[in-house]
Amino acid sequence: MDPRVPSLELVEPVCAGERRAIARMLSRAEAAGPEAREALDLLYRRTGRAHVVGITGVPGSGKSTLVSKLVAALLESGRKAGIIAVDPSSPYSGGSILGDRIRMGEISSHPSVFVRSMATHGALGGLARGTLEAVDILDAAGYDMVIIETVGVGQDEVDVVRATHTTVVVSAPGLGDDIQAIKAGILEIADVHAVSKGDKPESDRTVSELKSMLGLGLPATGLRRAVPVIKTCSPRGEGVAELLAAIDAHRQYLVTSGEYEGRRQSIRERRMLKAAEQVLHDEFERHRQGRMADLLAELSGASISPHTAARRLLAHIGMEVTR
Amino acid sequence: MDPRVPSLELVEPVCAGERRAIARMLSRAEAAGPEAREALDLLYRRTGRAHVVGITGVPGSGKSTLVSKLVAALLESGRKAGIIAVDPSSPYSGGSILGDRIRMGEISSHPSVFVRSMATHGALGGLARGTLEAVDILDAAGYDMVIIETVGVGQDEVDVVRATHTTVVVSAPGLGDDIQAIKAGILEIADVHAVSKGDKPESDRTVSELKSMLGLGLPATGLRRAVPVIKTCSPRGEGVAELLAAIDAHRQYLVTSGEYEGRRQSIRERRMLKAAEQVLHDEFERHRQGRMADLLAELSGASISPHTAARRLLAHIGMEVTR
Numbered sequence: 001m002d003p004r005v006p007s008l009e010l011v012e013p014v015c016a017g018e019r020r021a022i023a024r025m026l027s028r029a030e031a032a033g034p035e036a037r038e039a040l041d042l043l044y045r046r047t048g049r050a051h052v053v054g055i056t057g058v059p060g061s062g063k064s065t066l067v068s069k070l071v072a073a074l075l076e077s078g079r080k081a082g083i084i085a086v087d088p089s090s091p092y093s094g095g096s097i098l099g100d101r102i103r104m105g106e107i108s109s110h111p112s113v114f115v116r117s118m119a120t121h122g123a124l125g126g127l128a129r130g131t132l133e134a135v136d137i138l139d140a141a142g143y144d145m146v147i148i149e150t151v152g153v154g155q156d157e158v159d160v161v162r163a164t165h166t167t168v169v170v171s172a173p174g175l176g177d178d179i180q181a182i183k184a185g186i187l188e189i190a191d192v193h194a195v196s197k198g199d200k201p202e203s204d205r206t207v208s209e210l211k212s213m214l215g216l217g218l219p220a221t222g223l224r225r226a227v228p229v230i231k232t233c234s235p236r237g238e239g240v241a242e243l244l245a246a247i248d249a250h251r252q253y254l255v256t257s258g259e260y261e262g263r264r265q266s267i268r269e270r271r272m273l274k275a276a277e278q279v280l281h282d283e284f285e286r287h288r289q290g291r292m293a294d295l296l297a298e299l300s301g302a303s304i305s306p307h308t309a310a311r312r313l314l315a316h317i318g319m320e321v322t323r
Numbered sequence: 324m325d326p327r328v329p330s331l332e333l334v335e336p337v338c339a340g341e342r343r344a345i346a347r348m349l350s351r352a353e354a355a356g357p358e359a360r361e362a363l364d365l366l367y368r369r370t371g372r373a374h375v376v377g378i379t380g381v382p383g384s385g386k387s388t389l390v391s392k393l394v395a396a397l398l399e400s401g402r403k404a405g406i407i408a409v410d411p412s413s414p415y416s417g418g419s420i421l422g423d424r425i426r427m428g429e430i431s432s433h434p435s436v437f438v439r440s441m442a443t444h445g446a447l448g449g450l451a452r453g454t455l456e457a458v459d460i461l462d463a464a465g466y467d468m469v470i471i472e473t474v475g476v477g478q479d480e481v482d483v484v485r486a487t488h489t490t491v492v493v494s495a496p497g498l499g500d501d502i503q504a505i506k507a508g509i510l511e512i513a514d515v516h517a518v519s520k521g522d523k524p525e526s527d528r529t530v531s532e533l534k535s536m537l538g539l540g541l542p543a544t545g546l547r548r549a550v551p552v553i554k555t556c557s558p559r560g561e562g563v564a565e566l567l568a569a570i571d572a573h574r575q576y577l578v579t580s581g582e583y584e585g586r587r588q589s590i591r592e593r594r595m596l597k598a599a600e601q602v603l604h605d606e607f608e609r610h611r612q613g614r615m616a617d618l619l620a621e622l623s624g625a626s627i628s629p630h631t632a633a634r635r636l637l638a639h640i641g642m643e644v645t646r
Contacts, residue, residue, distance in 0.1 A: 041627070144631065265622065296588075302591070310595050
């Protein structure tokens with residue numbers, strides 16, 4: 001395939017599930033060129049079949065191993081799986097992309113599995129967009145479940161996790177109370193809890209701690225269903241089938257309760273707002289030298305507040321703010 | 324003071340440093356009423372004196388104790404300190420506001436210290452705005468240093484930390500390699516590193532690990548100065564004077580190198596863009612029933628992509644997007 005083939009010509013091969021076309025489309029989306037935009041818009045209309053699952057947990061929680069076992073279970077049930085691995089945006093984590101691939105090794109070469117690592121280096125706010133467009137591509141390409149694996153820390157990661165249908169939070173036993181506290185920020189977004197390393201004696205305590213925290217939080221957070229806590233031991237394959245069943249049950253719950261369409265709509269709206277923010281940001285950068293010059297001068301003199309400046313920015317761009 | 328006194332009448336008392344006026348203005352800002360907006364705009368012109376310092380570290384890193392000792396050192400040098408404590412947005416952390424106040428107890432009643440806890444519950448994106456407006460108020464009220472204490476996790480927290488002049492990252496020894504990896508995401512934003520619990524034997528290893536990580540990261544991150552790593556032991560008061568000296572030296576460096584004005588300008592621009600996003604978001608919500616109805620229908624049918632929807636949203640609002 002000619003590397004200069006227009007993005008639009010990739011749409012049909014992507015929807016037909018051709019791996020090279022998918023890989024190329026993913027790269028085009030990541031590069032975010034205007035030429036890829038039209039193809040992504042066309043692909044978007046072919047989405048909506050995949051179950052999008054976010055799997056999040058701190059480094060060391062064993063989520064990569066769990067994901068690979070989960071995918072194996074998914075394959076056994078006759079389904080195709082797309083995996084998007086998001087790495088923390090740090091210069092110190094340079095090696096982890098390779099690391100993920102190695103750990104995923106056994107399954108990543110399976111014809112019904114597509115693994116993609118997203119580099120976060122220099123993405124600066126584009127990570128959420130890029131990741132969700134990658135989900136669209138894999139969805140359109142016919143993968144039944146698209147799994148996003150993240151460490152769940154940082155602003156983009158939170159945006160990503162909030163854009164999934166089902167969120168699994170992986171906790172490892174014995175990582176200490178401090179980590180539990182950090183994770184408190186993401187505990188409440190879990191639709192399913194997985195406790196990894198179930199062969200460790202402390203795992204039962206982690207399970208019961210999670211259950212009691214969920215019990216406490218239930219009235220406060222207004223949850224309408226009990227959140228399952230599943231103990232797993234990936235090397236032994238224990239709890240993996242149960243985890244997949246819990247993920248499937250959550251989708252079933254969403255559909256039956258009518259929450260599914262509401263969740264999908266709020267994801268679409270959030271993505272639209274994020275995209276609008278990006279346009280705003282781009283316009284600002286583009287007019288730095290031109291019509292934003294006055295605004296920047298006033299800002300640098302601190303003679304106007306950021307809020308007043310925001311209204312002038314929008315006025316500069318032509319937006320009529322009515323209050 | 325009449326609780327219904329207009330916000331505008333609070334501006335002068337705030338600038339005169341009257342505690343009750345400051346407390347009231349902080350509450351008005353947090354409530355974000357349109358009436359407070361005008362007062363905040365006026366107060367903003369009186370800002371620019373304070374050194375804004377972000378102190379961040381995972382729960383259990385001992386940063387609250389370190390902050391209280393740092394403030395004591397600041398008082399000794401004849402300076403006034405404002406402290407804004409940002410708590411993680413979790414239903415499980417309900418008790419920590421009180422906790423902060425108790426730990427801060429000794430110093431929070433000092434006439435030259437003002438402590439404010441920001442509740443994150445239900446703030447949903449407003450935390451960064453509210454916190455930075457609280458900084459403006461304390462700056463205008465004449466506090467020489469305004470310290471924002473955060474756990475450094477989550478999207479709003481990152482926004483807050485990026486809006487400070489000097490960022491101190493607190494690491495505790497012996498919290499395990501996993502935590503170090505989580506913190507990797509914030510390691511690179513540190514202007515000064517503090518290692519707490521310096522009486523623990525592992526603290527020397529943490530110091531040398533940080534130094535070697537910084538050594539590795541230096542060329543990659545394009546840092547123009549060596550980032551100091553300071554070992555502290557708050558209960559014994561060890562390293563606290565050194566930490567204050569390092570924070571002061573960083574401000575001096577910013578001013579001498581000319582980076583200070585650039586940093587302040589980029590903070591102003593980011594705050595403006597954030598405020599503009601908020602206006603966009605509010606307009607969208609406000610017109611849900613009216614002129615956004617078509618857009619929402621198209622979105623729910625998935626017949627247009629979030630990106631196309633974003634351009635229509637901006638067009639609906641009247642913004643002329645030229646590309």
